[in-house]
Amino acid sequence: METLVIALGGNALLQRGAVLSAENQYQSIALIADVIGKLAKKYRIAIVHGNGPQVGLLALQNLAYRDVPPYPLDILVAESQGMIGYMLAQQLGAFHPAQPVSTLLTRVLVDSQDPAFQQPSKFIGPVYQPQQQRELEQQYGWSMKLDGKYLRRVVPSPEPKKIIDIAAIKLLLAQNHIVVCSGGGGIPMVEAEHGLSGSEAVIDKDLASALLAEELAADHLLILTDADAVYRHWGSPQQQAIRSATIQELAPLAVADGAMGPKIMAVSRFVQRSGKVAHIGALKDIESVLIGTAGTSITP
DSSP states (O other), X not given: OEEEEEEEOHHHHSOXXXXXXXXHHHHXXXXXXXXXXXXXXXXXXXXXXXXXXXXHHHHHHHHHOTTSOOOOHHHHHHHHHHHHHHHHHHHHHHHOTTSOEEEOOOEEEOOTTOGGGGSOOEEEEEEEOGGGHHHHHHHHOOEEEEETTEEEEEEOOOOOOEETTHHHHHHHHHTTOEEEOSGGGOEEEEEETTEEEEOSOOOOHHHHHHHHHHHTTOSEEEEEESSSSEEETTTSTTOEEXXXXXXXXXXXXXXXXXXXXXXXXXXXXXXXXXXXXXXXXXXXXXXHHHHTSSSEEEEX
């Protein structure tokens, strides 16, 4: 049986601009739970979910109660893994009760000297109006950047180096569990004097998905988002969906733009190192994206 790694964007699980509610997330997950359960009859499946909106919400809730010091981001990432993983397991179980599903808190090693710690770039949390920037930065000490026409908080996003809990993931996949793992890119860990220590960061889930697929020797990597494909000339009258392309053809689009660029970078890395095909597409088109009739297929 082949192995499939599915990366679900945090914004795909919670549509941009929607209320950050449990009900809205359950509704989004329900749209794909049946399909993923059916795919599990053909593939061993590992699911990596994003957590940008969710971990940002946890951080806001964390700040609201002032009698306790705020929890650091690594703990909030762990909380988001449990929360979203639970919701995925619930919906998958509702559609396919006989299919075992396990959610695994997953630690991922990063380099404490990664330049990303000095250059926050990862968007988390809800969107704000641009005119609120000074107020939010003064009130919370956040770094803020524009995400499209809206303002969002940004945090460090170091590159993932190793999936620390890979052995447990492999054991569960071997027992035909759908494994929800490396959520939010994984809990960021750095090597410290007395072992591993959590770090104040949120890892890019697409890069973590590519690393997971590589370490699992997966046959397929499928990145699902709220866009239906990679486009040439995006946002212009000449925009055109790219159905299939090589790593070299997509290289000009593989930039750290906070949007589609990191996804292209991630799948290109997997394709280059594995020699296998990867896919980017919309959550609702998951089956069609996997067979190449929707979304974008990336080849060596």
